[in-house]
Amino acid sequence: MDKILDGKKVAELKSQRLKDFVKNLIDQKKQPHFCVINIGDNAASKVYIRAKTRMAEKIGILQENIQLPKTVSEDEVVALIKKLNADPEINGVMVQLPAPDHINVKRLMDTIDPEKDVDCLTPTNIGRLWEGDHFVEPATAAGIISLLEEYDIDLTGKKAVIIGRSNIVGKPLAALLLEKNASVSILHSKTDNLSDYTRQADLLVAAVGQPELVKADMVKPGAIVIDVGINRIDNHLVGDVAFDEVKEVANLITPVPGGVGPLTVESLMEQVVKLAKRQDERR
Numbered sequence: 001m002d003k004i005l006d007g008k009k010v011a012e013l014k015s016q017r018l019k020d021f022v023k024n025l026i027d028q029k030k031q032p033h034f035c036v037i038n039i040g041d042n043a044a045s046k047v048y049i050r051a052k053t054r055m056a057e058k059i060g061i062l063q064e065n066i067q068l069p070k071t072v073s074e075d076e077v078v079a080l081i082k083k084l085n086a087d088p089e090i091n092g093v094m095v096q097l098p099a100p101d102h103i104n105v106k107r108l109m110d111t112i113d114p115e116k117d118v119d120c121l122t123p124t125n126i127g128r129l130w131e132g133d134h135f136v137e138p139a140t141a142a143g144i145i146s147l148l149e150e151y152d153i154d155l156t157g158k159k160a161v162i163i164g165r166s167n168i169v170g171k172p173l174a175a176l177l178l179e180k181n182a183s184v185s186i187l188h189s190k191t192d193n194l195s196d197y198t199r200q201a202d203l204l205v206a207a208v209g210q211p212e213l214v215k216a217d218m219v220k221p222g223a224i225v226i227d228v229g230i231n232r233i234d235n236h237l238v239g240d241v242a243f244d245e246v247k248e249v250a251n252l253i254t255p256v257p258g259g260v261g262p263l264t265v266e267s268l269m270e271q272v273v274k275l276a277k278r279q280d281e282r283r
């Protein structure tokens, strides 16, 4: 049996559905429009922004990239976000992370209007998510859930273990997996002996940023393994999971590239469309 959870294929399928939906909006002169603010010259950020731009163009969403110098002040970024919040032509606003050290990211997130919060990083929308209100969803976590749904994977009563507790992946994914009736554990850099937990996992998610941290002997035979990690080594990408050896133990596994990455980008576009549609209904 094919063990690969093909994120690229699922993202392709979903983006085609979304494109058809957006075409209707464009016909009604309601093309979704969002802004990505990038501060400084982080090389990985540029790659991610290009991937978003390509997906937005393919689907028919207007993506405006605003590049700010790495010396920009926090007050200037806050002023820009407020301007975008007030612009009725713009349905969504996001800040590409990481930001330079002198910028307080929390203050930027607190400034984004929750109605335009594409990344689900404002306190209001994080709270909504934990209450089960999918006003907007964090793209990577939602992408992983959509992959599991497309493959008809039922998590009821299953043990889910997430390595990584970031605000953008680990924590929101825990909320969504709880909703799927999994019993969820979150591990992090201070967890003593990861294997004690990972070997119990029916679903193991690695969102760490450490190349091939997860080895075969850390995985329960028959588990489902989702690799979120994107690590650049000698000009090629590797995940947080040692794919070749873990694939021999796991029942299903996502590759890197071609797993969670494309799903994240597609899911982000779904959020833009959702926000645009809601704003239009409220006008």
Ligand code: NDP
Residues within 6 Å of the ligand: 140, 163, 164, 165, 166, 167, 168, 169, 170, 187, 188, 189, 190, 191, 194, 207, 208, 209, 210, 213, 228, 229, 230, 231, 260, 261, 262, 264, 265
């Ligand atoms: P962060 O750096 O924000 O978080 C990493 C998490 O991993 C932290 O909670 C950290 O623990 C934990 N961690 C680090 N080292 C270890 C270790 N040795 N053992 C256990 N836990 C550890 O990363 P992100 O969540 O933003 O991203 C994680 C990875 O996913 C990165 O490779 C990133 O590039 C990738 N990514 C991929 C996306 C995609 O679409 N495929 C989207 C977003 C991210 P602590 O909290 O204690 O520091």
